[in-house]
Amino acid sequence: MSTAYPTTWRKPPQMIQSRGLRVALAVGALIYLVLAIGTIEVNWTRVVAGMERGQRFVAGFLQPDFTTRWRDISNGLMESLTMTFTSTVVGVLISVPIGVGAARNVAPVWVYYICRSIIATSRALQEIIVAIFFVALFGFGAFAGFLTLTFATIGFIGKLLAEDIEDIDEAQAEAIRATGASWLQLINYAIQPQVMPRLIGLSLYRLDINFRESAVIGIVGAGGIGAALNTSLSRYEYSSAGAILLIIIAIVMASEYSSGYLRKWVK
Amino acid sequence: MSVVSAETPVWAHRTPRKRLLLWAGWLACVALFVWCWERMTQRTIWAFVWDAPTAAADIGSRAFPPRWSYMERLWAPLWDTINIATLGTLLGIMMAVPLAFLAASNTTPSRLILRPVALFVIVATRSINSLIWALLLVSILGPGILAGILAIALRSIGFIGKLLYEAIEETDISQVEAITATGASQGQILTYGIVPQVLPSFYGISVFRWDINIRESAILGLVGAGGIGAQLNSSLNMLAWPQVTLIILVILGTVVVSEWISAKVRHAII
Numbered sequence: 001m002s003t004a005y006p007t008t009w010r011k012p013p014q015m016i017q018s019r020g021l022r023v024a025l026a027v028g029a030l031i032y033l034v035l036a037i038g039t040i041e042v043n044w045t046r047v048v049a050g051m052e053r054g055q056r057f058v059a060g061f062l063q064p065d066f067t068t069r070w071r072d073i074s075n076g077l078m079e080s081l082t083m084t085f086t087s088t089v090v091g092v093l094i095s096v097p098i099g100v101g102a103a104r105n106v107a108p109v110w111v112y113y114i115c116r117s118i119i120a121t122s123r124a125l126q127e128i129i130v131a132i133f134f135v136a137l138f139g140f141g142a143f144a145g146f147l148t149l150t151f152a153t154i155g156f157i158g159k160l161l162a163e164d165i166e167d168i169d170e171a172q173a174e175a176i177r178a179t180g181a182s183w184l185q186l187i188n189y190a191i192q193p194q195v196m197p198r199l200i201g202l203s204l205y206r207l208d209i210n211f212r213e214s215a216v217i218g219i220v221g222a223g224g225i226g227a228a229l230n231t232s233l234s235r236y237e238y239s240s241a242g243a244i245l246l247i248i249i250a251i252v253m254a255s256e257y258s259s260g261y262l263r264k265w266v267k
Numbered sequence: 268m269s270v271v272s273a274e275t276p277v278w279a280h281r282t283p284r285k286r287l288l289l290w291a292g293w294l295a296c297v298a299l300f301v302w303c304w305e306r307m308t309q310r311t312i313w314a315f316v317w318d319a320p321t322a323a324a325d326i327g328s329r330a331f332p333p334r335w336s337y338m339e340r341l342w343a344p345l346w347d348t349i350n351i352a353t354l355g356t357l358l359g360i361m362m363a364v365p366l367a368f369l370a371a372s373n374t375t376p377s378r379l380i381l382r383p384v385a386l387f388v389i390v391a392t393r394s395i396n397s398l399i400w401a402l403l404l405v406s407i408l409g410p411g412i413l414a415g416i417l418a419i420a421l422r423s424i425g426f427i428g429k430l431l432y433e434a435i436e437e438t439d440i441s442q443v444e445a446i447t448a449t450g451a452s453q454g455q456i457l458t459y460g461i462v463p464q465v466l467p468s469f470y471g472i473s474v475f476r477w478d479i480n481i482r483e484s485a486i487l488g489l490v491g492a493g494g495i496g497a498q499l500n501s502s503l504n505m506l507a508w509p510q511v512t513l514i515i516l517v518i519l520g521t522v523v524v525s526e527w528i529s530a531k532v533r534h535a536i537i
Contacts, residue, residue: 011459014466015536036350039412046409054407082303089300124519128398128486132503137322139315142307216396219490226399233402241403245395252394 053236060238061245069232069240076228077247079142080214083224087146088207091153096199098154099161100187105173106165115158122155131217145222149210156209160202161195168194204259211255215248326508333516334509341498341517347412348494348521351487352480355419360473363424367431373443374435374461389432393425397483401492412493419480419487427476434468435461471533478529485518 016022066073101107101115130151134144168191176190218226225244232240281289368374370385400418408414438461446460488496495514502510 014463015470032353036354039347039350040354040416041411042413043409043411050407050409057403057407078306082307085303086300086307089296124522125515126482126486126518128489129499129515129518133326136326137319139312141310141312143311143316146307212394212396216398219398219402229399230402233406236406245399249391249394253390256390256394 053238056236057238057242060240061242063239064243064246065237065239066243069228069237069243072228072231073225073240073244073247076218076223076225076244079145080211080218080224080226083142083145083149084207084210084214087149088153088203088210090146091150091206091210092157092199092203094150095154095157095161098158100165100191102158102162103165105168105170106183106187106191115162119155119158119162122151123159127152127213127217128220131220131222135221140221140223142223145214145217145224148217148222149213152213153206153210156206157199157202161199164195164198165191201263204262208252208255208259212248212252330508330512332509333513334507335513337510337513338517341495341514344488344493344495344498345517345521347415348484348488348496349481351412351415351419351484351492351494352477352525355416355484356423356473356477356480358416358420359423359427359476362420363427363431364469366424366428367435368457370428370432371435373438373440374457385428385432389425389428391425392421393429395422397422397480398487398490401487402490405491410491410493415484415487415492415494418492419484422483423476423480426479427472430472431465431469434465434472438464467536470536474529474532474536478525481525482522485521 013022016025098115098118101111102119104112107115127148131144131148134147134151138144138147172194173186173190176186181189214224215226215229218224218228219230221227225248229241229244229248232238232244279286366385366388369376369381370389372378372382375382375385397418400421401414404414404417408417442464443456443460446456451459484494484496486496486499488494488498489500491497495518499511499514499518502508502514
């Protein structure tokens, strides 16, 4: 007597094996979707009125106007670029000691906790919220933006640098320690050569991010090209806004390619 | 017999020429920094900067304690914020997945036309921050959470698309060949050869992006795109610092919870 083998084959589920759980998840997702989509209120007359604006925006994007507002645009761009560079330099300079302090294998416990909490604070707060506070404290303009980006850079570079130091090849550190090196010599001869290429790579990457962010924090008054963009949008000058967006995209693409190239070269 | 002369060359890591170049490079960097600093601070009013510690102490004294009773008016915007992030992520995924298959060099139907176009869309949407998208969409669609959802979705396309097409390009070719050898059609090769391989990273990427989107949707309200940021904006405009403190605490709490969820899910998948 032969057992009846199934003649058809169904692809087994890949992620969740239990059938009940799968059904429950699907039902839950469906209920959530219905509830969530129900909260969307759309004012259709406003949307129809806005569509005309949308068309003008697309037209402005296709025929960008660089000349009329060129003074504002170039000022904003200059502010953004200088802000990006200075904040990356200062941020990296501050984050190096913090990153070293946040690496468990080279720092004592109390320094480790202090540095880790600085990094956690800087990473938890979004740039925009920090920018709002710095604008309130230091006044409108690029200086508040510079401080915001510096603050954000500390968390980013500090965390990645600390992880990198924790991942180093301990044999080199051991060899340097065996020569009777002091702590500073240990950092200089065992740690620094191992993490330097990566630190340069990270700094370039952060330069890239800082430029993108500098385009955003201008919206809350921290200077830069974001301020110019905000102004042109609130004046409904879509062709100038299109020009600014194209400039941002071009610079981001250029910096992405060149930083990728530089990072390869540094390695 | 050799005599050690006094001029034994001292060992150095770099040749003099290289050292000179290195120093010139550093000098150029410092000069650039000084110049940038001068340009940037041209219009800074230093009186405000020196005044900052007093201003900080002043705001700090007004911001504490947070006004807890305001919480009852924050639940609805918080729910909106979560919806913006979730629906935006879903919409972004829907647009990013086809784009990723078009952009991956091993699945793209046309290497000459569609792939560069898809790559351009991915880079372009990634370089514009969601806040800028929101600014545009609010001026087109009017304020409300729809603009926020679309802004999040557009920003997510680039992120998910990039990571997903890299995952597709890294798939193991031998599985695809095995499926091809059975005489499978193009669609079957995709579903049986490639999709099972990229599914775990797809879920990982989506949850990761959802976590980032929660962060971003919390501030979209600053430009009118709904969510808890709108409350933050009005509290800031009214200088109601105790409310601002509470809102920032709520945002921080939401971010921490979403990060925890995303870490748990990614840990379970991978």
